Amino acid sequence: MNINEVPQDPRNIKPGDKLKKLVYAVDKDGKYTGVNSVGWEAENVVIKQAWDDIDEHLAETEAKVKAGTLSPLPYFMQKNLMDLALLARYAGKWQWQVKRHFKPAVFNKLSPAMHDKYAQIFNITTAELTGFGKNNS
Amino acid sequence: MSNTPYVHHQHAHCESGVTSNLLAHEGINISEPMAFGIGAGLFFGHLPMLKVSGIPGTTYRTWPGAIFKRVAQRLNVTIHSERFNSPDKAMQALDAVLATGKPVGILGSVFYLPYLPEAFRFHFNAHNLVSYGKQDGEYLISDPIMEDVTRIAPADLIKSRFAKGVPEPKGFMYYVTSTSRDMDMAKAIQQGIRQTCFFMLSPPLPWFGNKAIFLLANRISEYPKKLEPRKAALYLGNVVRMQEEIGTGGAGFRYIYAAFLQEAGQLLKRDDLLDFSARLTAIGDDWRHFAYSAARILKARQSDIVSYDELSDLLRKCGAEEKELFQKLRKLKW
Numbered sequence: 179m180n181i182n183e184v185p186q187d188p189r190n191i192k193p194g195d196k197l198k199k200l201v202y203a204v205d206k207d208g209k210y211t212g213v214n215s216v217g218w219e220a221e222n223v224v225i226k227q228a229w230d231d232i233d234e235h236l237a238e239t240e241a242k243v244k245a246g247t248l249s250p251l252p253y254f255m256q257k258n259l260m261d262l263a264l265l266a267r268y269a270g271k272w273q274w275q276v277k278r279h280f281k282p283a284v285f286n287k288l289s290p291a292m293h294d295k296y297a298q299i300f301n302i303t304t305a306e307l308t309g310f311g312k313n314n315s
Numbered sequence: 316m317s318n319t320p321y322v323h324h325q326h327a328h329c330e331s332g333v334t335s336n337l338l339a340h341e342g343i344n345i346s347e348p349m350a351f352g353i354g355a356g357l358f359f360g361h362l363p364m365l366k367v368s369g370i371p372g373t374t375y376r377t378w379p380g381a382i383f384k385r386v387a388q389r390l391n392v393t394i395h396s397e398r399f400n401s402p403d404k405a406m407q408a409l410d411a412v413l414a415t416g417k418p419v420g421i422l423g424s425v426f427y428l429p430y431l432p433e434a435f436r437f438h439f440n441a442h443n444l445v446s447y448g449k450q451d452g453e454y455l456i457s458d459p460i461m462e463d464v465t466r467i468a469p470a471d472l473i474k475s476r477f478a479k480g481v482p483e484p485k486g487f488m489y490y491v492t493s494t495s496r497d498m499d500m501a502k503a504i505q506q507g508i509r510q511t512c513f514f515m516l517s518p519p520l521p522w523f524g525n526k527a528i529f530l531l532a533n534r535i536s537e538y539p540k541k542l543e544p545r546k547a548a549l550y551l552g553n554v555v556r557m558q559e560e561i562g563t564g565g566a567g568f569r570y571i572y573a574a575f576l577q578e579a580g581q582l583l584k585r586d587d588l589l590d591f592s593a594r595l596t597a598i599g600d601d602w603r604h605f606a607y608s609a610a611r612i613l614k615a616r617q618s619d620i621v622s623y624d625e626l627s628d629l630l631r632k633c634g635a636e637e638k639e640l641f642q643k644l645r646k647l648k649w
Binding site for chain 1: 325326327347348368369426431432433434435437438460461462479480545548549552553555556559560561562564565566570571573574577578592593596599600603606607609610611613614
């Protein structure tokens with residue numbers, strides 16, 4: 179890649195993103211040098227694809243929470259880009275236990291301490307966690 | 316010992332960047348490509364059975380931690396590295412070293428670093444950064460992929476250093492304890508190149524080294540036959556992300572390695588290394604062409620078999636060219 183071929187395609191995927199990363203390219207004498215790049219279309223397409231997939235799943239889960247078929251837990255799990263294994267690791271529980279907490283009836287009966295723990299993992303307040311998907315939100 | 320102020324330099328890749336910056340602070344000036352080459356950072360691996368968030372893992376570089384360790388060994392630099400079980404102890408240890416004025420390399424999760432653009436913040440637990448001091452209760456941070464230095468609150472740094480998942484950083488930190496005047500660059504370069512050739516050509520397993528490029532090529536041509544379109548697109552997109560997303564310097568580290576071969580050729584006055592560099596640059600361009608073509612297919616949302624077959628052929632071309640290059644590089648007389 180020549181210096182004048184270093185792409186400058188802004189990412190525009192998430193707000194406030196100004197990072198100009200460094201890539202290596204050769205100048206007209208064939209000498210390597212570091213050049214800043216605001217992004218590359220090909221790279222932006224695949225980053226956006228990954229986020230779109232997350233957003234799609236998140237919207238599906240949100241609908242299920244609001245319909246009362248899932249507890250708020252899987253919503254915040256996905257929002258924090260976690261899977262069941264990772265959330266279980268953070269919570270210090272087995273995966274089957276966390277999976278049980280996806281059921282609204284089980285989730286609602288959890289101890290306040292457990293609610294606090296989940297809220298802490300997601301960096302939100304306990305009220306934000308337990309109140310999600312209820313009428314007022 | 317070190318009262319010199321820490322100087323931040325932006326680099327393409329986190330670990331080779333941290334290596335270069337930490338050594339520069341000790342008066343050893345090696346560029347990022349040099350650190351990457353001596354540390355034998357270049358690699359390829361495709362593990363269909365090891366799924367990350369449900370997607371097969373692909374890597375264009377060696378495993379985390381290897382580059383810094385190898386560079387230190389090859390340049391007679393002694394280092395101290397440590398893991399911790401408790402966040403309190405890990406932060407105390409960090410503070411103690413920072414108090415002596417020494418910059419410290421830190422391993423952490425990208426997800427918990429608020430100063431990074433959100434688009435890049437996934438649960439990637441093997442990011443390297445440097446802390447070079449503490450001010451107003453915040454840590455001064457030099458993250459090599461950033462243009463400038465930044466700061467982080469202790470609570471965020473703790474979360475990042477003690478992120479869970481695979482791998483777990485467990486507060487891993489490292490710093491230079493002493494350097495030696497007795498440094499043989501020629502030998503270090505030779506060892507780095509030999510190791511890279513070994514890792515590219517010798518693994519007898521299909522998932523590692525040059526062989527894995529062909530494995531991935533075969534898999535990609537099967538994606539539209541075996542997977543639903545959405546999954547095929549996600550699998551393919553991930554390959555391109557690993558190749559071009561932040562930190563590879565372009566073409567999945569192939570350009571950084573070509574820059575290393577060029578610098579080594581100039582330093583050792585060897586035209587053959589310069590030739591290898593130019594050839595790898597051309598191969599890097601082929602990798603970029605693969606990424607560009609893949610993104611075009613993904614954007615057009617057409618996942619017909621022909622286009623995936625074409626991509627597979629582009630990848631095989633990269634694999635064949637690299638195979639020839641590393642076979643010749645391995646036979647180099649020193």
